[in-house]
Amino acid sequence: MLYHVRMYVRLPPDLDPADRADIIAREMAYSQKLQREGKWPQLWRIAGEYANFSILDVAGHDELHTLLSGLPLFPYMDIEVTPLAAHPSKIAV
Amino acid sequence: MLYHVRMYVRLPPDLDPADRADIIAREMAYSQKLQREGKWPQLWRIAGEYANFSILDVAGHDELHTLLSGLPLFPYMDIEVTPLAAHPSKIAV
Amino acid sequence: MLYHVRMYVRLPPDLDPADRADIIAREMAYSQKLQREGKWPQLWRIAGEYANFSILDVAGHDELHTLLSGLPLFPYMDIEVTPLAAHPSKIAV
């Protein structure tokens, strides 16, 4: 089941640099694990912002919430979720 | 070059049904031609709305505008364009 | 799978009264059929507005979109969909 997710990160500028590096490293590892499992098939940076558009492919709302609320950056994020349905004009690939 | 596009359609409810069917048929043909050319690689319906999220893959801003402004439904759409950059956490597929 | 849906209706005040009565009757029949099937378990009027909050219980995003876009009042509605997950504080009933 596909979800469109917009994640916007607001890290405080005065965060300790080591803490900052640590949280970003953990975020990357967490994201890449989900990508390798096929649960985060699309991930783009929004040009000019500390933000991304993502497509998540999970079993349902509960798994989606578990994955998103487990993001190391979750306490610093504004997140918008949009459920995606099939579009009638989409051609088979 | 990738662009994230949100298209929201506002067709007047009192549009003539034949005109409505015609414009929607032309929209589908236009979209599918671009999909077959590889310029509209992703297209999802936003669940519950007459709207879609799309990814367009074109040479640049001018081609993007030409394609979008040529949509048969363009006069009835609100469109938001977001340029997409590579995300540092994205794994190679 | 549960979805929270806010539906806001904007019927033009100068709609023909017979057309208006007809569309509202069809809307009620459509809604009650889904309620009887267990797919629309909650439905409340927002006090003072021509709007409702609803809970829909369907197989996934595609079925949700099919049901909502089939509403007789769909062309006159603004709709907001929110996917609902289990809350950790919820007690079993």
Add this chain to the structure above:
Amino acid sequence: MLYHVRMYVRLPPDLDPADRADIIAREMAYSQKLQREGKWPQLWRIAGEYANFSILDVAGHDELHTLLSGLPLFPYMDIEVTPLAAHPSKIAV
């Protein structure tokens, strides 16, 4: 009398972890007591956000305010209240 309530929590990321655990434990106990009393019949997590949609069933506005302003997380919440009326299309259950 039914009220639809949206609660959005903004806990500061640098809150002391013990204080955080304590306030969340008290919030859960408070919520579950009200659920057992039948005053908080519905509670859903908004997928991807630290937020919930709730239905409260209380005697009136004063009791509603007393319950909400007593939430341990109240000082960290944005709350929106919507009074719910019976919907004419609702079938008897």
Add this chain to the structure above:
Amino acid sequence: MLYHVRMYVRLPPDLDPADRADIIAREMAYSQKLQREGKWPQLWRIAGEYANFSILDVAGHDELHTLLSGLPLFPYMDIEVTPLAAHPSKIAV
């Protein structure tokens, strides 16, 4: 039970003058009947706008919705309802 209501009227400028006079006369009669019954104890014009702030005093959400949706101007109004609780600093009068 007290409700704060903001009503904003959007009558189309090209409405037939006789229709306009009729709907406004019916609105006034409807409002004054409710005032005499004690259900609409406060009514103020928002200076410079075709809008009002009102206090309604009714048995609950269902009666509130019945009264508001019966306003002759209801199809032309945007309405915001806010339930009012007792304020701890209020002195007895």
Add this chain to the structure above:
Amino acid sequence: MLYHVRMYVRLPPDLDPADRADIIAREMAYSQKLQREGKWPQLWRIAGEYANFSILDVAGHDELHTLLSGLPLFPYMDIEVTPLAAHPSKIAV
């Protein structure tokens, strides 16, 4: 002269409890003095929020500003003022 005022309070959750109690006590005394003088004839809690709707009855804009900016909670408030005119449908009481 009547003014409709919406006051929304944002006290920092980590305010010293004694300071908090002190400022709230001074706010209550200040408000009740104005109520007894007839300058703050209406005061309601907005259910579920740390906010109120008030009606102030003062000589004019300057007195209004003096009273509001003297509120002990003023530095923590967002305030919206709306001047109220007589409504043509209002019946004499």
Add this chain to the structure above:
Amino acid sequence: MLYHVRMYVRLPPDLDPADRADIIAREMAYSQKLQREGKWPQLWRIAGEYANFSILDVAGHDELHTLLSGLPLFPYMDIEVTPLAAHPSKIAV
């Protein structure tokens, strides 16, 4: 008593040109009469918009509403009223 007023005009582009000329002529006469009476001491065009900022100097809220709701363009306007108090830094002129 001074009021700051923002008036924004939305005349339909397809209004009959003679009707349009007539309403604008009546608006100008109405405005200039109030200016000569000293009740509309300031009037500026917002550069690039069909809108103005105005200062009105009237006895109170009721007179303000009477004057504004009598504007020939009132049915086509969005109006925002802000009551103005004396500023402590203002020097005597």
Add this chain to the structure above:
Amino acid sequence: MLYHVRMYVRLPPDLDPADRADIIAREMAYSQKLQREGKWPQLWRIAGEYANFSILDVAGHDELHTLLSGLPLFPYMDIEVTPLAAHPSKIAV
């Protein structure tokens, strides 16, 4: 004196095609005359929208308003004006 202007065009989809072609031709001629006079030095299409960002270079606010309100598309436009000052980091060209 430089002004940043955002112009957003909302032509009704059911405008007569000949009227539409005529107004767009007049708009282009008007714009190009001002460009040749050096008063409209920059003009870009916002990709995907019927809108533009422009830089106008005129003597002051009155000339700006005269030019903008004379645009053939002015009755169909939403316009936002921002006055531009020299930036301290700008290098001489």
Add this chain to the structure above:
Amino acid sequence: MLYHVRMYVRLPPDLDPADRADIIAREMAYSQKLQREGKWPQLWRIAGEYANFSILDVAGHDELHTLLSGLPLFPYMDIEVTPLAAHPSKIAV
């Protein structure tokens, strides 16, 4: 050249009282110097808010920015600037 300016002040409530008094004293002196020079001809308090509406009369955008960014309270302000043109209905004084 006239500019309409809305200044909204957000001084942190926990600012040191001596620092607060100092910055406010410097703001008043700065403002009154500009008023005496004829560059700040109008200044009103927005009733109920720590905010003002001002009219500035300066040579152009650069001088405007220099004056506003030099305000002692500038780091604590939200500022909105609107260039003002002559209104065709304004009578000569």
Add this chain to the structure above:
Amino acid sequence: MLYHVRMYVRLPPDLDPADRADIIAREMAYSQKLQREGKWPQLWRIAGEYANFSILDVAGHDELHTLLSGLPLFPYMDIEVTPLAAHPSKIAV
């Protein structure tokens, strides 16, 4: 490829003055290097705000993001990016 960028700076008022001077000096050097390379051809101060409108001319979205996210002030900025296409009315210079 041209991008319109709005940068809005929110430096905390209590930032250490030496740190503030340092970051602003580095921002200016960074901006001027890009200007000399032809990648930042336009830069204007928004009058009255700590903000700018810029035109960037880079190879594509990835270079744009690299340049913007490398700004010394990036952690303190809100940034809006708009891709610019050629306008059909633009005359050759």
